[in-house]
Amino acid sequence: MLEIYLERINDVLNTAPEQDANAVVLAGPLTGAVTMEHVSFRYSKQGPLILEDVSVAVNPGSRVALVGRTGSGKSTLARLMAGLYEPSTGRLLFDGKDLKYLDLHSVRSQLGIVTQDTKLFGGTVAPKHCPGGPYDGSGPRSSGRQTGVHP
Numbered sequence: 001m002l003e004i005y006l007e008r009i010n011d012v013l014n015t016a017p018e019q020d021a022n023a024v025v026l027a028g029p030l031t032g033a034v035t036m037e038h039v040s041f042r043y044s045k046q047g048p049l050i051l052e053d054v055s056v057a058v059n060p061g062s063r064v065a066l067v068g069r070t071g072s073g074k075s076t077l078a079r080l081m082a083g084l085y086e087p088s089t090g091r092l093l094f095d096g097k098d099l100k101y102l103d104l105h106s107v108r109s110q111l112g113i114v115t116q117d118t119k120l121f122g123g124t125v126a127p128k129h130c131p132g133g134p135y136d137g138s139g140p141r142s143s144g145r146q147t148g149v150h151p
């Protein structure tokens with residue numbers, strides 16, 4: 001059993017960092033402008049094109065619903081926006097800056113994501129509201145009030 005744990009730890013230690021820290025800059029406070037320019041994407045080199053030449057402009061403060069049949073690529077597009085995958089071709093911009101050159105942690109700490117299959121870790125509720133931190137308690141209280149779970 002211990003051997004298996006050690007193998008898994010080695011997997012993590014041997015994994016190359018997601019980004020070269022010298023090649024990216026901190027995002028700074030984002031306004032919410034998200035642009036996709038001619039984005040195409042496939043999960044593997046030989047795999048089918050999942051997104052083909054998608055261009056989208058989302059204005060700050062707007063609400064956008066992506067609607068389409070199951071398997072049409074909605075979740076894939078959301079994963080690209082969170083920087084979990086890179087477009088195969090095309091660009092993704094936050095406030096006009098190419099996501100490729102932004103520190104992903106500084107972007108993701110400003111995104112809220114609720115996945116379809118949510119898993120809760122142990123511990124208190126508060127850190128789950130702001131997994132990117134830092135956490136001063138005000139965010140969880142405010143969202144708790146809005147959703148009616150906190151007085």
Ligand SMILES: Nc1ncnc2c1ncn2[C@@H]1O[C@H](COP(=O)(O)OP(=O)(O)O)[C@@H](O)[C@H]1O
Nearest residue numbers: 043047050068069070071072073074075076077
């Ligand atoms: N990790 C993956 N590897 C390979 N293909 C995937 C992966 N995730 C999704 N797909 C494929 O990409 C297509 C779009 O899936 P998805 O983005 O989940 O669609 P939606 O969210 O609109 O239902 C589907 O054909 C799906 O099988």
Ligand SMILES: [Mg+2]
Nearest residue numbers: 071074075076
């Ligand atoms: Mg989906």
